[in-house]
Amino acid sequence: MSQQGVTPQSEDFSRWYTDVVQKADLADYSPVRGCMIIKPYGYELWEAVKGGLDSRFKATGHRNAYFPLFIPESFLKKEAEHVEGFSPELAVVTIGGGKELEEPLVVRPTSETIIGWAFQKWIQSHRDLPLLINQWANVVRWELRTRLFLRTMEFLWQEGHTAHATHEDALEETMRMLGVYADFAINEAAIPVIQGRKSQQERFAGALASYSIEAMMRDRKALQSGTSHDLGQNFARAFDIQFTDENNELQHCWTTSWGLSTRMVGAIVMTHGDDQGLRLPPNVAPIQVVIVPIARKAEELAVVTGAVNRLAPLLREAGIRVHVDDRENLSPGFKYNDWEMRGVPLRMEIGPKDVAKNSVALARRDVPGREGKSFVPQDGLVNTVREMLDTIQANLFQQAADFRDSHLHEVTGSYDEFLDVLEDEWALSWFCGSAECEQKVKEDASAVSRCFPLEQPHPGQAGKCIICGGDADEMAYFAKAY
């Protein structure tokens, strides 16, 4: 029940987020600190994300598999940077079947190591390459400061792991999957993400280079929404993943990994939501159209129900996700608020007058009030609804893109100007990429480099680092971030 409003975004964005996630029934806190319960409506949103990604993974030749939840502690130590990066975040099983274990088992924080072990067994020849595997799984990283969907101790994700004969192939895969994430985010989740390369400081523990899609939330903070890693031969060396090439010589593979998690649900909430609650892009909305029958008397109800029972199946057969809200103990006004909170893109109202006129009323979630409401004939309803859903999908993307663009600033002037922008917005500036400069921005502005965007605004040119004034080949985005 979502009848009390949420904290306005302008008042306290963080509370707005928590309010919406709970009132829209996406998720709830759990009795285990740091873990969340994903409620049915939130899980359906995650299923839409899964479905959109899984079909793209399969279309690009990947196959799903499943690897153990537990990883021997010694495995993590085989790649030096990897163990350093993940050690502080581990949950460790020390007792099994009532007995203390000889070697503790780590609950996977990510699976490069155990999948590396399997790849070493599975790969012999260049004919076995590329090996393109994906896993849908839960992972655990011990977090003290958690937020529903954005940062939880346990989360759900997919992790792709691939092995290739050459660095060129591996890099191509890394970029392909970054592109798949961007394609999903833009075309399904309606989030105008920026693709780019992370700085050396911000890359994955054990990678040569990490790439990400970065999204701007409604509070203008950045959210890293998916990452793709060029692991070079680091894990192949650590786990002896070798193949005999066409000249019968033994070589180490080049591997990649890439992941996207339930965090994407948080990204959808914080990209599109407003003070009335969620606004879900039709392509990922568990319910695309909610039908609210309106009737005061029993005769009216019979007539209206007849129309609903005719129209709802028509829409469903056309592949539109429809829910009929026939709860008897609630007023239409209550229901409207309820479904607005849950972000259903389109509401269809049918009363006795509509039935008489052979029409229905449609109310768009993305356009508030009268402006978003139209009365349309029941004839051709499937097409009308389809077109309106497409319009809503496009409009949510456009609104998010406009919002993002109005808060992105190319800053090539002074460091002070740069800091001013970072107070509240994103800066795109020349950046030398050094750890010192990154650290300085962190201290001065509580902001970090988000990425060197693949689309550089001044390709081929060079400039001076906005922080230290040293030579810089590329511009990077800087922002406060989740």
Added chain:
Amino acid sequence: MSQQGVTPQSEDFSRWYTDVVQKADLADYSPVRGCMIIKPYGYELWEAVKGGLDSRFKATGHRNAYFPLFIPESFLKKEAEHVEGFSPELAVVTIGGGKELEEPLVVRPTSETIIGWAFQKWIQSHRDLPLLINQWANVVRWELRTRLFLRTMEFLWQEGHTAHATHEDALEETMRMLGVYADFAINEAAIPVIQGRKSQQERFAGALASYSIEAMMRDRKALQSGTSHDLGQNFARAFDIQFTDENNELQHCWTTSWGLSTRMVGAIVMTHGDDQGLRLPPNVAPIQVVIVPIARKAEELAVVTGAVNRLAPLLREAGIRVHVDDRENLSPGFKYNDWEMRGVPLRMEIGPKDVAKNSVALARRDVPGREGKSFVPQDGLVNTVREMLDTIQANLFQQAADFRDSHLHEVTGSYDEFLDVLEDEWALSWFCGSAECEQKVKEDASAVSRCFPLEQPHPGQAGKCIICGGDADEMAYFAKAY
């Protein structure tokens, strides 16, 4: 690569099973004792199981959600039988983020307790009932003697959890979901399962009554393949799951739980497999038709490839799962053996002569040799293939049903006769249900009661327990079991 044969079933069924699972690339051992790696082909089979069940769950009004992997140790202790049943099997996290935990966290062996906690929060009124939830998840039970898919420390499953206002409703749900499992097993996995109630000794820890589907494997052992539990008010009392009824009185809910796991993959292997490897029912086969192009020279290859490139998309568009085996370095004979090992129901061979005659050769996996091979016209191929897949699906079920029926014996004579049957087959006998009798059979025949079948052969009648001679209202199946 599966060119070496498998151990014949008649020689050593257990080795046959392990050979097939590995050679057909379903699963592999992992470096973590007791955990397995599910390889892509095995995972695709599991995805088919998931898909078949998930759509049935949704059609019966259930919604998916996700609950934490970790459960506070104290939760398990709230239901006395439950903790007693699961304590010896727990994996326990004692260290998190580098520190010893104040309260250890148990890795879920099943989720009645933590979901009970959530239900207590979510349910207030009779209007919130029934609450019908399902979770797809991994669970961990510390096992020392493990077998791929059948018994592993970590396994994948779904667990349904529901709450109801009356015992009648809960029992109806328990039986409905048992029926869903049986429907899936029979109509998709082609396994002729028997539905029944477990004895009090064999029920789930904390349940009033447990029901199961029981399948007979090719070695005549029983495999419990899915369970549905009437939990009464046991967990509702332990976790204060209460609702106000229509008279505004506070009542405890009646809950159910039901689960089916990756064990089903093992059931499919051991119900249908033969000495050439897997035989997969078309409805769950990741690949329904494998096309093997046959060409000796480059000109032939061009002609054959042309036909394949025309026919494969036709079949795919009709929703048939097709794989083209165009590997260049392998002979047709090698490929035939390979796909037989993997149990693909139908093989389509296309050579230059077939192209000339506008025909293809189809070879059925369920009918060996020449008898299973036919030459059919390319015209109408989609229908021909569809019908043949239906025939194979029906034939695999019939073969399994015949096998089962020929090894089931109603035994109402002496206890010695009963023990004789249990050497190698299943006995259906009057059973008083007592723990003493159950224990005696275990000791004398290494067999256990499988279930009191819902379909009793002599309804309304009573008899004398085959073990103790006491009064018995029902007959039960007894068998050796996995």
